[in-house]
Amino acid sequence: KLNIVSTKFNANVGDELEGVKLEPFSKIIEYFSDSLADKHIKIIVQLPDNITSQEVDQLRRELSTLQMEHQMTLKRTASSLEGSSSKxxxxxxxxxxxxxxxxxxxxxxxxxxxxxxxxxxxxxxxxxxxxxxxxxxxxxxxxxxxxxxxxxxxxxxxxxxxxxxxxxxxxxxxxxxxxxxxxxxxxxxxxxxxxxxxxxxxxxxxxxxxxxxxxxxxxxxxxxxxxxxxxxxxxxxxxxxxxxxxxxxxxxxxxxxxxxxxxxxxxxxxxxxxxxxxxxxxxxxxxxxxxxxxxxxxxxxxxxxxxxxxxxxxxxxxxxxxxxxxxxxxxxxxxxxxxxxxxxxxxxSEDNEARFFPYLQYFGHKHNVTRFRYIDLLTKDLTRPVWIVETENGEKLVVKYVEKYHENAHKSCAKEGLAPKLLYASPRMPGGHRQVVMEYVDAITLHDTISDIRDNRDAAESVYYDVNYIITKVLHPQELVFADLRSPNILVINQDKKFHGMLVDFDWCGVRNKDAYPMAINMELLWPEGVEPGAFLAKKHDNAMLEKLRKELIRPSLAEEHCVV
Structure with a gap:
């Protein structure tokens, strides 16, 4: 039996191709032009008749791992982090x-x-x-x-x-x-x-x-x-x-x-x-x-x-x-x-690229200043921009400007290796913002890879474990609530062929029953009960978001799906 195996699309095509000889480098779209887009690579594989559900799960894991590694490579290229600085x-x-x-x-x-x-x-x-x-x-x-x-x-x-x-x-x-x-x-x-x-x-x-x-x-x-x-x-x-x-x-x-x-x-x-x-x-x-x-x-x-x-x-x-x-x-x-x-x-100088970026192009204190140049936006959200920058010695960093930031929470997570290292958080600048500088991490957001990570049970469980540990073992014991536990604020990193989770964006993080959610919170999103503009932060909100994350990430294996109780 022939199948199209894809992290995005699955279909039984045995009947469609019966009697047709495929060349190794034929475009599948030539045979299925009405239903397949030409912007993805399609691979047809022949599954043995006696293949087990465990073997299919393993194939899913391998494919999702390749997909996530490929996404990280594309992200590096798109962010212009490869090649010479002059190029x-x-x-x-x-x-x-x-x-x-x-x-x-x-x-x-x-x-x-x-x-x-x-x-x-x-x-x-x-x-x-x-x-x-x-x-x-x-x-x-x-x-x-x-x-x-x-x-x-x-x-x-x-x-x-x-x-x-x-x-x-x-x-x-x-x-x-x-x-x-x-x-x-x-x-x-x-x-x-x-x-x-x-x-x-x-x-x-x-x-x-x-x-x-x-x-x-x-x-x-x-x-x-x-x-x-x-x-x-x-x-x-x-x-x-x-x-x-x-x-x-x-x-x-x-x-x-x-x-x-x-x-x-x-x-x-x-x-x-x-x-x-x-x-x-x-x-x-x-x-x-x-x-x-x-x-x-x-x-x-x-x-x-x-x-x-x-x-x-x-x-x-x-x-x-x-x-x-x-x-x-x-x-x-x-x-x-x-x-x-x-x-x-x-x-x-004429045509200098610096004129299109924030005027502050250094960080640190008076006698310990690090200068940098902006490379590009790291996120698409113009209302909460985050930039990749490059220091004079070629090091890549991340810079953002926020009205509120809980640097102690960030440092606590970074100490556990579960957040990028925080390098600097400035006092409030004229206009009300703070400059936040952290190390650049070779990662992708969970939001960008969630459909792939679901096919990799080991990766999904590892990322969930890390996030759960940050919330319940690092932040909550300090009476801190992360508050914005959505997939864009979770990074997926690959360390020694094993995927882990990190948290970023501590803008909303604060003390429970003391600090509050922003007034501009988007209520069109599905928040836990009790989350609303100006409401006090509560641990139960984090816990509800954790449970939602667990259900989104960890789906049953094929063996579990076919298990009869």
């Missing part, structure tokens, strides 16, 4: 150039900012293109913008600091901004002129920009990049006379204007040196929102740094005036930082 860099440079050109062409081919910013048209544009990551819709949320230039994190830190010192220029002109904001205007241009005038008393001259492609910007604060003789936008401002007028959102229009501005040839020499950081300010009536924007390899990343804040004055409310003053002070300091940055951008 990798040349390939990356070509990829960067092509991706950047495609981005520029797509942006310049867009309809005008005013037109494309209408909700229906912007929705259609976002459905057809994945280049403007503004968080609208949710599928277009990108990495945190504070990671790409320090100015954004510093702005957030300054604005949230209630003790921030307000300079004299800001203090004296805050009421002028408030007065201009709360006035009622007949037409939008009157609001633009009045508020621009009040802003200029604090920030310096604002100008209306006509791009080379004839698109316009309501207002911009610009500087000249030293030595390059090209203008750089410190801020782009987009106005609507009042909320509900103009038919579109000024933050969306401002984001599109930012993309068009920096895609122009007149800014090319700057664009080839840096990520073009600018503030985008959306104003609708007396309401104002500040966003940060950067121009990356294949996306425009824009993220709100504040809510929409009302700039109106309330009677006998000095605290409210101080809030507006703090916003203006934080912006003024941010503009000063960007002005100095663009004045020195000429010293950055």
């Amino acid at each position: 990798r860099q040349k390939i990356q440079e070509t990829q960067v150039e092509n991706a950047q050109k495609k981005l520029i062409d797509t942006v310049l081919a867009m309809p005008g900012p005013l037109s494309v910013s209408y909700p229906s048209k912007f929705r259609k544009f976002q459905e057809d293109n994945s280049i403007i990551f503004l968080g609208r819709p949710a599928s277009r949320i990108g990495p945190p913008v504070v990671l790409y230039h320090k100015v954004f994190g510093e702005f957030v830190q300054n604005f949230e600091n209630e003790e921030l010192a307000i300079t004299s220029d800001v203090a004296k002109n805050t009421m002028g901004v408030i007065g201009a904001a709360q006035e009622i205007y007949n037409v939008e241009n009157d609001r633009v002129n009045a508020m621009n005038s009040s802003f200029q008393d604090i920030f310096g001259p604002l100008s209306t920009i006509n791009n080379a492609d004839k698109t316009e910007v309501d207002a911009a604060l610009q500087t000249v990049a030293g030595g390059l003789n090209q203008e750089a936008a410190l801020a782009i401002l987009e106005y609507k006379n009042e909320i509900g007028t103009g038919s579109n959102d000024p933050t969306i229009q401002g984001s599109v204007v930012y993309a068009r501005y920096w895609s122009q040839n007149q800014h090319e020499r700057i664009r080839r040196r840096c990520c073009c950081p600018s503030f985008v300010i959306g104003i609708a009536g007396p309401w104002m929102c500040v966003l940060g924007a950067v121009y990356l390899r294949d996306m425009i990343l824009v993220e709100p740094l504040t809510d929409f804040l009302c700039l109106t004055y309330r009677s006998r409310n000095d605290k409210r005036i101080r809030l507006v003053a703090r916003l203006l002070e934080a912006l003024k300091r941010g503009f000063d930082t960007l002005r100095a940055y663009y004045n020195s951008v000429k010293d950055i």
Whole structure:
């Protein structure tokens, strides 16, 4: 009897091939073109009539082992971890150039900012293109913008600091901004002129920009990049006379204007040196929102740094005036930082790949710093990015940026050899993130190999044993709950031809009945009873996830399936 043996597909094909002689290197698809894809290798084997279920199980194990080893090899290749560093860099440079050109062409081919910013048209544009990551819709949320230039994190830190010192220029002109904001205007241009005038008393001259492609910007604060003789936008401002007028959102229009501005040839020499950081300010009536924007390899990343804040004055409310003053002070300091940055951008080499990655390219303490270069993303989730990096001595490491991390839990697991070694966890950075650096492990996630590992009983039991040990013998005795025990957070490693499990991603890990699940937890997934946004962590949640994992991983052998009780 002939069978197709595959980790993905099984079918009895004896009758189909009766009387047909197959050449050793024939493509099976030639015989089964209606049902078999041509993207996998198919192997036909002839099973002896007296083969036992134990022998079939052994064949399954061997095939799944080969499949997992093959996946690890593919992962190494895809991650550019093989080959010389110079060869990798040349390939990356070509990829960067092509991706950047495609981005520029797509942006310049867009309809005008005013037109494309209408909700229906912007929705259609976002459905057809994945280049403007503004968080609208949710599928277009990108990495945190504070990671790409320090100015954004510093702005957030300054604005949230209630003790921030307000300079004299800001203090004296805050009421002028408030007065201009709360006035009622007949037409939008009157609001633009009045508020621009009040802003200029604090920030310096604002100008209306006509791009080379004839698109316009309501207002911009610009500087000249030293030595390059090209203008750089410190801020782009987009106005609507009042909320509900103009038919579109000024933050969306401002984001599109930012993309068009920096895609122009007149800014090319700057664009080839840096990520073009600018503030985008959306104003609708007396309401104002500040966003940060950067121009990356294949996306425009824009993220709100504040809510929409009302700039109106309330009677006998000095605290409210101080809030507006703090916003203006934080912006003024941010503009000063960007002005100095663009004045020195000429010293950055053209077409350097570093401009598309987080600005922090080292880790460690002041007198023990390790520098590295980013190679590529290790995960596809842009909201929780993880990067492979390479140090100056060629060592591969993993870097991520998180708002919360339980480094002691990670260290406890790493001490048992059941998590990658944690090399560094920084204090909180401006903007609220921590840098986490760990060793690179040659592994694949359980999520990527679960269908194969099920066919290998020994591997499945070994991985489950390791994970169970971490949870019940390492974390729980310390009153710690891992909390996010899903297959993407479990690594499968091959040590001396034996597969083991490791845990990664200790972002949610915390003390039971004290720490809580994040508010943004995806409730569309099947969580244990009691898991919900803001709920306290509990050991029983880990235990329920362990049982779920056991059922997913360890399936009965053929002998057990046919056992009659």
